[in-house]
Amino acid sequence: MRWYRIRARRTFEVAQTAGVCWGVDRAIRGIRGAARGKERSRVPQVLGWLIHDQNSIRQLEKDGIRTIESPEEATTEVIAITAHGRDPKDIRRLQEQGFKVLDMTCPIVTNQHAEALKLKESGRKIILVGTREPHPEVLGTRGVLDDEAIVVDSPFGAQLITLHPETPIGVIAQTTHDPVVVDEVLWELKRRFRDVLYVPTACGDIALKLEEIREKAQKADTIIVISEERSANGNNLARVARAMQKTVIFILDETKLERAMIAQARRIFITAAASKFERDIDGVAAKLKSWGWRRRQPRGPVMTKEERAKMSARQAAGH
Numbered sequence: 001m002r003w004y005r006i007r008a009r010r011t012f013e014v015a016q017t018a019g020v021c022w023g024v025d026r027a028i029r030g031i032r033g034a035a036r037g038k039e040r041s042r043v044p045q046v047l048g049w050l051i052h053d054q055n056s057i058r059q060l061e062k063d064g065i066r067t068i069e070s071p072e073e074a075t076t077e078v079i080a081i082t083a084h085g086r087d088p089k090d091i092r093r094l095q096e097q098g099f100k101v102l103d104m105t106c107p108i109v110t111n112q113h114a115e116a117l118k119l120k121e122s123g124r125k126i127i128l129v130g131t132r133e134p135h136p137e138v139l140g141t142r143g144v145l146d147d148e149a150i151v152v153d154s155p156f157g158a159q160l161i162t163l164h165p166e167t168p169i170g171v172i173a174q175t176t177h178d179p180v181v182v183d184e185v186l187w188e189l190k191r192r193f194r195d196v197l198y199v200p201t202a203c204g205d206i207a208l209k210l211e212e213i214r215e216k217a218q219k220a221d222t223i224i225v226i227s228e229e230r231s232a233n234g235n236n237l238a239r240v241a242r243a244m245q246k247t248v249i250f251i252l253d254e255t256k257l258e259r260a261m262i263a264q265a266r267r268i269f270i271t272a273a274a275s276k277f278e279r280d281i282d283g284v285a286a287k288l289k290s291w292g293w294r295r296r297q298p299r300g301p302v303m304t305k306e307e308r309a310k311m312s313a314r315q316a317a318g319h
Contacts, residue, residue: 010268010292010293011267012270012295013220013269013297015269015271016298016303016304017208017212018276019277021275025309026106026107027050028056030102034080044079045073045075045076045080047090048067049067050067050083051083052275053231053273055252055280071094078099078100080104083105083109085136088144107317108203108312109137112141115199116141119172120148120170124168125148125163126150126172127158127161127172128142128145128149128151128172129152129172131151158192165194166194167193169193172198172199173200176202178239182202203312204311205308205311206236208308209237209274212271213269217269221247221264222247222249223238224268224269224284225273226251226272227272228276234275251284253280253284254280
């Protein structure tokens with residue numbers, strides 16, 4: 001009797017929510033529009049990375065839109081604020097130095113700043129649920145609150161807060177933080193403090209990305225997260241994937257993907273951070289196809305990119 005080994009077909013699926021969000025797309029389009037047709041002294045230069053994707057930053061540099069780390073480096077009259085926002089004190093200093101400020105802050109982040117300020121002005125101690133290591137959005141939100149917010153990134157962090165139980169608490173979250181983690185932190189805060197008020201400001205697009213990976217990547221053995229290392233939402237996607245006991249491959253683009261990384265994989269789920277454009281996602285998919293992998297079509301209804309953009313625009317408008 002002869003025995004034959006049947007080799008399972010290797011397949012991959014690309015998340016329908018993978019990639020660029022409305023706020024990132026708005027920032028890229030906005031900065032390009034502001035630079036178009038301008039003389040060099042009026043082409044905006046960006047104070048920090050406009051978005052968290054070095055491929056996009058390099059392309060902007062090629063198009064004459066420089067990234068600077070301090071106002072002293074500026075060789076233009078116009079300085080742009082990144083999509084993550086900035087401490088208002090920094091913006092005022094730029095204006096006092098004579099720069100025209102082009103604010104590319106995502107309106108969803110701007111709304112979060114406004115809600116955080118309302119909570120502070122109502123007399124509450126602010127707990128900001130977000131990335132503890134320096135992140136531009138968290139730094140900007142703390143700046144709005146005169147650096148008085150307590151930043152926690154997990155329920156354990158909430159356990160370490162030493163405020164009196166009678167202290168009125170106001171809770172705000174980084175717009176790209178995982179809503180599941182935010183709920184866990186809220187539960188811990190409500191267990192410890194009598195008066196806790198939470199104002200939800202999570203970006204709907206990010207919530208959908210996290211929801212899709214939890215619901216649709218269950219059957220995958222490997223999850224590829226296409227993201228910049230400094231991306232908070234990209235790292236959240238990877239964290240969720242690891243919690244699902246999946247093999248996680250975290251790469252910038254297709255140039256970082258090697259055959260050896262997926263030698264043991266049979267079924268791959270691909271997702272991408274909110275600053276990743278289709279060129280990088282398509283590049284990874286094309287590389288897998290060139291290695292003989294078959295692309296599976298997504299299962300079940302998920303919002304299209306256009307529908308997600310409309311949802312984010314409505315959220316930014318306060319609807």
